[in-house]
Amino acid sequence: MARSVPTTPRKSASQKRSQATVEALLDATARVLTREGYDRASTNRIAATAGVSVGSLYQYFPNKEALVAALVSRHNREMLELLRNALKEVASLDLATAIRELVRAAVDAHLVDSALHRIFAEQVPRMGQLAKIEALQGETFLLVRAYLEQRRHEISVRDLDSATSICVTIVEALTHDFVINKPVTLKGDRDRFVDEVTRLIVGYLRPSRAAKPLT
Amino acid sequence: MARSVPTTPRKSASQKRSQATVEALLDATARVLTREGYDRASTNRIAATAGVSVGSLYQYFPNKEALVAALVSRHNREMLELLRNALKEVASLDLATAIRELVRAAVDAHLVDSALHRIFAEQVPRMGQLAKIEALQGETFLLVRAYLEQRRHEISVRDLDSATSICVTIVEALTHDFVINKPVTLKGDRDRFVDEVTRLIVGYLRPSRAAKPLT
Amino acid sequence: MARSVPTTPRKSASQKRSQATVEALLDATARVLTREGYDRASTNRIAATAGVSVGSLYQYFPNKEALVAALVSRHNREMLELLRNALKEVASLDLATAIRELVRAAVDAHLVDSALHRIFAEQVPRMGQLAKIEALQGETFLLVRAYLEQRRHEISVRDLDSATSICVTIVEALTHDFVINKPVTLKGDRDRFVDEVTRLIVGYLRPSRAAKPLT
Amino acid sequence: MARSVPTTPRKSASQKRSQATVEALLDATARVLTREGYDRASTNRIAATAGVSVGSLYQYFPNKEALVAALVSRHNREMLELLRNALKEVASLDLATAIRELVRAAVDAHLVDSALHRIFAEQVPRMGQLAKIEALQGETFLLVRAYLEQRRHEISVRDLDSATSICVTIVEALTHDFVINKPVTLKGDRDRFVDEVTRLIVGYLRPSRAAKPLT
DNA sequence: CATGAATGAGTCTTCATTCAT
DNA sequence: GATGAATGAAGACTCATTCAT
Numbered sequence: 001m002a003r004s005v006p007t008t009p010r011k012s013a014s015q016k017r018s019q020a021t022v023e024a025l026l027d028a029t030a031r032v033l034t035r036e037g038y039d040r041a042s043t044n045r046i047a048a049t050a051g052v053s054v055g056s057l058y059q060y061f062p063n064k065e066a067l068v069a070a071l072v073s074r075h076n077r078e079m080l081e082l083l084r085n086a087l088k089e090v091a092s093l094d095l096a097t098a099i100r101e102l103v104r105a106a107v108d109a110h111l112v113d114s115a116l117h118r119i120f121a122e123q124v125p126r127m128g129q130l131a132k133i134e135a136l137q138g139e140t141f142l143l144v145r146a147y148l149e150q151r152r153h154e155i156s157v158r159d160l161d162s163a164t165s166i167c168v169t170i171v172e173a174l175t176h177d178f179v180i181n182k183p184v185t186l187k188g189d190r191d192r193f194v195d196e197v198t199r200l201i202v203g204y205l206r207p208s209r210a211a212k213p214l215t
Numbered sequence: 216m217a218r219s220v221p222t223t224p225r226k227s228a229s230q231k232r233s234q235a236t237v238e239a240l241l242d243a244t245a246r247v248l249t250r251e252g253y254d255r256a257s258t259n260r261i262a263a264t265a266g267v268s269v270g271s272l273y274q275y276f277p278n279k280e281a282l283v284a285a286l287v288s289r290h291n292r293e294m295l296e297l298l299r300n301a302l303k304e305v306a307s308l309d310l311a312t313a314i315r316e317l318v319r320a321a322v323d324a325h326l327v328d329s330a331l332h333r334i335f336a337e338q339v340p341r342m343g344q345l346a347k348i349e350a351l352q353g354e355t356f357l358l359v360r361a362y363l364e365q366r367r368h369e370i371s372v373r374d375l376d377s378a379t380s381i382c383v384t385i386v387e388a389l390t391h392d393f394v395i396n397k398p399v400t401l402k403g404d405r406d407r408f409v410d411e412v413t414r415l416i417v418g419y420l421r422p423s424r425a426a427k428p429l430t
Numbered sequence: 431m432a433r434s435v436p437t438t439p440r441k442s443a444s445q446k447r448s449q450a451t452v453e454a455l456l457d458a459t460a461r462v463l464t465r466e467g468y469d470r471a472s473t474n475r476i477a478a479t480a481g482v483s484v485g486s487l488y489q490y491f492p493n494k495e496a497l498v499a500a501l502v503s504r505h506n507r508e509m510l511e512l513l514r515n516a517l518k519e520v521a522s523l524d525l526a527t528a529i530r531e532l533v534r535a536a537v538d539a540h541l542v543d544s545a546l547h548r549i550f551a552e553q554v555p556r557m558g559q560l561a562k563i564e565a566l567q568g569e570t571f572l573l574v575r576a577y578l579e580q581r582r583h584e585i586s587v588r589d590l591d592s593a594t595s596i597c598v599t600i601v602e603a604l605t606h607d608f609v610i611n612k613p614v615t616l617k618g619d620r621d622r623f624v625d626e627v628t629r630l631i632v633g634y635l636r637p638s639r640a641a642k643p644l645t
Numbered sequence: 646m647a648r649s650v651p652t653t654p655r656k657s658a659s660q661k662r663s664q665a666t667v668e669a670l671l672d673a674t675a676r677v678l679t680r681e682g683y684d685r686a687s688t689n690r691i692a693a694t695a696g697v698s699v700g701s702l703y704q705y706f707p708n709k710e711a712l713v714a715a716l717v718s719r720h721n722r723e724m725l726e727l728l729r730n731a732l733k734e735v736a737s738l739d740l741a742t743a744i745r746e747l748v749r750a751a752v753d754a755h756l757v758d759s760a761l762h763r764i765f766a767e768q769v770p771r772m773g774q775l776a777k778i779e780a781l782q783g784e785t786f787l788l789v790r791a792y793l794e795q796r797r798h799e800i801s802v803r804d805l806d807s808a809t810s811i812c813v814t815i816v817e818a819l820t821h822d823f824v825i826n827k828p829v830t831l832k833g834d835r836d837r838f839v840d841e842v843t844r845l846i847v848g849y850l851r852p853s854r855a856a857k858p859l860t
Numbered sequence: 861c862a863t864g865a866a867t868g869a870g871t872c873t874t875c876a877t878t879c880a881t
Numbered sequence: 882g883a884t885g886a887a888t889g890a891a892g893a894c895t896c897a898t899t900c901a902t
Contacts, residue, residue, distance in 0.1 A: 017881095017886070042871060053888045058873065125254065125338055161400035162411060166389060170415075173388030174381060196377060200385075203418040229861090257896055259864095268863045269898080279897065447865070447902095472892055483867045488894065555684065556767050591830035592841060596819060600845075603818030604811060626807060630815075633848040659882090687875055689885095698884045699877080709876065 022060050024050040029071045034115040038123035043067070072120060079109040080139055087147055095154040095206060098147075100198040106171050107190065110179040118180050140168055148205075155205045167201055237275050237285075239265040244286045249330040253338035258282070287335060291351040294324040298355060302362055310369040310421060313362075315413040321386050322405065325394040333395050355383055363420075370420045382416055452490050454480040459501045464545040468553035473497070502550055506566040509539040513570060517577055525584040525636060528577075530628040536601050537620065540609040548610050570598055578635075585635045597631055667705050667715075669695040674716045679760040683768035688712070717765060721781040724754040728785060732792055740799040740851060743792075745843040751816050752835065755824040763825050785813055793850075800850045812846055 028050035032041045043064050047054045061067040086105030090098040110117055145164040148155060157163040178193050243265035247256045258279050262272045276282040301320030305313040325332055360379040363370060372378040393401065393408050401408050458480035462471045473494050477484045491497040516535030520528040540547055575594040578585060587593040608623050673695035677686045688709050692702045706712040731750030735743040755762055790809040793800060802808040823831065823838050831838050 165400050169388050169392050170385050173384050177384050200419045204415045270863050595830050599818050599822050600815050603814050607814050630849045634845045700884050
């Protein structure tokens with residue numbers, strides 16, 4: 001495909017141009033999405049916001065869904081990055097401290113672009129290729145599951161899979177609620193929130209034998 | 216909403232017919248919503264499904280949003296009803312058993328019409344319906360909060376508001392996930408699911424003093 | 431579907447209205463098609479020309495293709511009508527005279543709306559449901575075939591199917607050419623044209639035994 | 646079109662490259678046209694298929710129309726070539742045998758690239774290409790007319806122009822139908838088809854005196 | 861009150877063509 | 882000359898809503 005004499009700068013120049021366009025489109029999508037909501041985010045509006053023609057948009061994304069999917073991917077990648085880093089830094093700590101740090105990281109992740117995250121959670125139809133949203137959950141599951149595996153000796157639940165799934169769902173839900181709705185009861189008190197969630201998770205993973213009969 | 220004490224039989228008759236039409240429209244909305252998704256649920260399609268003209272639809276609902284809002288309300292009422300009943304039946308039981316029953320009720324509530332519930336959760340917030348959904352959360356919060364208050368002596372958390380909020384959010388998220396996504400790890404094993412969630416909640420509300428140093 | 435008290439005038443009124451709209455759309459399609467050509471005939475333009483909104487167009491025709499197909503149908507029906515009448519009037523005549531009249535009818539048929547016919551022949555893509563264009567050929571084939579069958583004794587070709595097919599194709603092609611291109615050689619001389627074609631066809635169907643060795 | 650006597654080798658080399666590009670573009674156009682149809686044959690797609698950039702396409706052809714026109718020309722040239730050859734080989738034969746060979750040649754001509762020919766016949770007239778197509782008809786007319794002139798003594802029709810026009814139109818129509826639609830009645834039986842058409846034409850050009858009163 | 865035909869703004873998407881590199 | 886990114890006008894089609902009957 002590359003013809004003769006395609007001086008690298010040329011190719012790289014056009015590559016850079018393309019990439020800039022794509023970047024601009026994703027940014028515009030995020031902006032329009034958060035400012036106008038999913039339904040009012042038309043491809044024309046997005047292109048205009050990106051300072052690009054609709055034609056260019058369709059040069060890079062086959063349809064609106066793909067565009068949003070790409071943005072979701074990018075956002076997910078950013079959030080996962082935070083989780084990965086947190087897991088690294090936490091590797092040698094004891095469970096409780098580690099969990100606390102991880103919860104803190106979860107809050108940070110949700111703060112990356114909470115408005116956008118809210119749109120994703122509330123408005124983007126989970127259909128077709130947009131199932132990518134769930135992919136985040138999948139990756140998260142695997143990372144957390146690996147971590148817990150490694151801390152197996154500090155954990156007393158039997159089924160690690162279920163436990164992982166539960167923890168991930170819980171932290172996601174609570175963090176989301178905390179960041180998005182700022183629940184009246186914890187309004188902004190981030191430390192108390194982290195404490196509370198940590199206690200919840202640790203209590204679940206490492207129930208003291210003293211835990212009384214449930215019947 | 217239902218006018219009280221219909222005076223003349225004639226009036227009541229027409230009221231009954233109206234009521235039936237409204238009912239038919241809501242049913243049709245639910246059907247179309249679950250079968251076609253929010254985006255393809257047009258008022259024309261809904262009216263057709265209800266066996267009514269679009270004109271009639273607009274006789275009863277000023278716009279599409281109001282129609283969906285009414286359906287959300289109806290659905291919420293049904294789910295809350297289950298919760299209220301469960302709370303009554305559970306009043307005299309000890310905390311752990313009670314929680315178990317309440318979790319079970321939560322699953323039942325999500326099974327009332329899980330497909331519809333999914334649509335509401337994933338697509339409806341696009342509209343101004345957040346209010347309605349939050350209203351459900353609000354009512355739920357109040358009911359649960361009242362129940363926990365009454366069991367205060369069995370609960371060792373300090374801030375009952377936070378605890379309520381956390382419990383409600385958790386149960387909602389886990390139940391939703393369980394019903395909608397049938398997580399691989401618990402696929403369909405409802406009893407194990409209920410056990411696990413119960414243990415989680417009880418452990419959180421009534422931590423054994425034995426829960427030792429986190430460091 | 432019919433509700434109570436739908437006084438026939440009402441129903442018929444709206445039926446009349448609908449029908450008028452459909453008629454207007456088909457007329458507009460013909461006009462736009464002949465004036466602008468197939469490619470420039472957009473649904474919006476057609477609707478505008480019909481004095482109707484695009485929405486109405488799509489109320490009656492699922493897409494542009496269907497609209498054109500309906501017009502083709504209508505046009506075909508008109509042309510076939512002429513053929514049917516001619517066949518009736520010709521039933522008792524001898525073959526040669528009959529053929530002459532039929533050729534004349536073919537010319538008339540092509541003159542019904544020759545501009546439109548030209549567009550159909552030259553510009554309408556023969557794809558999808560537009561295969562209806564060929565349906566005309568099919569019906570024509572059957573009618574002519576039936577006629578020839580009935581005149582079997584005056585015809586000396588062996589395979590009546592082939593003969594029918596050939597006659598139909600020939601007459602269509604020549605008539606089309608005559609009407610559309612007014613070939614220099616016969617410019618407008620309709621009687622000479624009819625004579626010539628008649629001689630051609632009759633010579634083919636009823637070759638005199640005297641026809642010399644072809645080898 | 647090919648410049649004559651390329652002087653310098655260098656120039657000739659680049660000319661050869663240009664020529665190759667043009668050839669590639671025409672081939673690609675034919676491929677895309679037959680595979681996708683006229684409507685979906687975009688210049689971008691054609692360029693891509695040719696392994697060339699759109700820019701290059703526009704270097705050689707001012708617009709899409711010119712590109713298709715060139716392809717039509719090439720195709721016409723190929724078909725005419727077959728006709729010319731057939732006329733040469735047939736020069737000394739008697740009329741009936743000659744006609745038979747010419748009809749055979751017509752079928753061959755239509756088989757050169759029948760898919761492409763179909764597209765030209767059905768879709769291309771949409772553009773200004775009618776000229777090109779009529780040019781083919783024109784050339785064909787002249788060639789055939791010259792041939793018939795030369796066989797004047799074997800032909801008993803009066804107006805040779807009309808006769809030529811009719812023969813050309815007939816053979817084109819029948820052959821086209823035979824090749825494209827494979828009429829049920831003659832499905833694939835090429836020899837019978839050629840026989841039949843030959844009989845038709847010869848009967849028309851050389852009617853035996855025995856052909857009786859038409860009245 | 862019911863009906864359903866009509867409306868038309870607004871969406872997504874394509875494609876011939878240009879032009880900076 | 883070649884490249885291919887960018888353009889934007891234009892087209893097909895949908896749908897919430899209105900209103901004459």
